Amino acid sequence: MQKTLSLLFDGFFLVLLAAAVATAWQWPFATGLFPLTIAIPVSLVAAAQFAKDAFFQGGQNEDGGQRERIRDIEVDRSVPAHLVAQRAGTFYLCALGFLAAILLIGFKLSVPLFMVFYFRRFSRAGWLVTVVLTALLTGLVLGLFDAILHVGWPDNLLGHVLDRWKA
């Protein structure tokens, strides 16, 4: 499983870089020179990485195999794989839901609704914590971003419908 994931990820970069070479090849010389200078050698390295993981190294091992030492924040690997997928998936679905809410009802309404929903459904927070934190963040949105910075919020479906209805 880990090897398949590893190969898929290698393949993602390989395809991306190969596509970059293919499109940059058709541009005028000055436009394509820099992207090609980078993309050609790097796609060769990506191909080598793919081959290395596929044929020589057997991919990275989740269960004690020799993992390359990278300079980045360490990953907690004590959580079982199915829980990792479940928890990360749930969080990303919530983030996508928040984005959908912004598009539907706008930033200013989405923030408090999302906060209350998340705190009550996933954080198991009490009402006091929920109300205080939601009020603080809503205050930040309305006070700093809306009143002081005069941020032009993105169009939303609700606003559009209300405008049409008023007209």
Added chain:
Amino acid sequence: MLDAIAQASLHILDPVHLFMLFAGTFLGLMLGVIPGIGGVTGLALLLPFTFDMDAVSAFAFIIGMLAVTTTSDTIPSVLFAVPGTVGSQATIIDGHAMAKRGEAGRAFGAAFTVSALGGIFGALLLTLSIPILSPLVLTFGSPEFFMMAVLGVCMVASLSGSALMKGVIAGGSGLILATVGTDPILSVERWTFDQVYLWDGFHVVPISLGLFGLAEITDLLVSGKSIDAGALGRLRGRWEGVRDAFRHWWLVIRSATLGVWIGIIPGLGTLVVDWFAYGHALHTEKNPESFGTGDVRGVIAPESANNAKDGGGLIPTLAFGIPGSTSMALFLGAMEIQGLTPGPEMLNQHLDVIFTIAWSLALANIIGTGTCFLFTDHLARIATIRAQLLAPVLLVIMFLGAFMARRHIADIILFLFFGLLGWTMKRQGWPRPPLIIGFVLGSTVEKYLYISILTYGWTWLSRPWVIVLFLLIVAALATPAIQQYRNRTAAATNS
């Protein structure tokens, strides 16, 4: 000169000046904590208020705000791995690892101390350098800037650890990402897919917020723990952090000098100063293998440099009227509002204002650090709050930060995409820093390469500073390989 110094001393001690400096500093500290806002938005926000102020008060207000956003941006970087500004990305690597180990207090102590030292060092160099550094700055042209940017890209080698191939792929992909938009010579569209949003390319804020911030919050939720799981006893480590800062004084001076120099170079500044300093520490410090695991030197180097770079950025702005960054361009705007023209005229007629600016910079750093220091222990306790409570708050703040980059909904989609990419990279053992370094340096490398060729042909390759920088690049590329060889030899000898 003595007259100017005396005049500047009077300005600095003026109660109105001090009040404006405090006000600007507190505002800067607050803006630095909120991802995606930072100094540029703050400056744009403050400019209209300076119309009715005298020059000294206006600059105190602005410098106060500008100087400390890179002090308080350490707070979200260390606690949540969410970069407060783009200048604190490198701090995440070791700072957050320290927070996870229960050493957030120590990381803050070290970061705030070196921020003040770096800021004072930058201000000192600004004061001394106007007559000394100006001729040196003028010897640097686009070929040297190009070589400096290439040197930055070459740090990918040392930031990749033992996964060099993956680092090269990530760094190269970052460079390719930077070419999205219109090309700098013919303005031909590259990978824009007929979308106006892509004409200017991608913005660094949603990418860095996603790659580091969202990815870390996801990982935190996956682990189901607090950032610092069960290390309450060691939260009060700020004095240890202060001692660390003075113990590594030579690293502080080197990183701050590097920060000043990067600040001088147009187009680099905040975007890469922290990575340059981190890479420099990796290359020059003993036992570099502990970097990335919560080594305090990984916090000291970027934090010294990112506060010192403001002093560097002010050198070309005040001496030649050339702003090296967006914030310096806005600062230039503030000078115009006050009727001051930077350049030789300012050096001759308003030297007192230059000294006041430099000393305000130093003072703001001291005030900012002192304020942050007061709250260090309380801030460190945030690391013990469980992930499920932090996640929605941070998600909303990061959504706002990503949106604020260009006030376009597509930036939020970009942020979510890079969040997923960053999380996958992390879990698959791919280094993320090379991707962001490649991205932030890509446009600079391409721009200066074209300008160098168009202006000098190929003769730019024989310029003395270009040769010096080329040798440094060779050294930067060779060092990790030599270190790996040494480690392997040592391991073989031991076994």
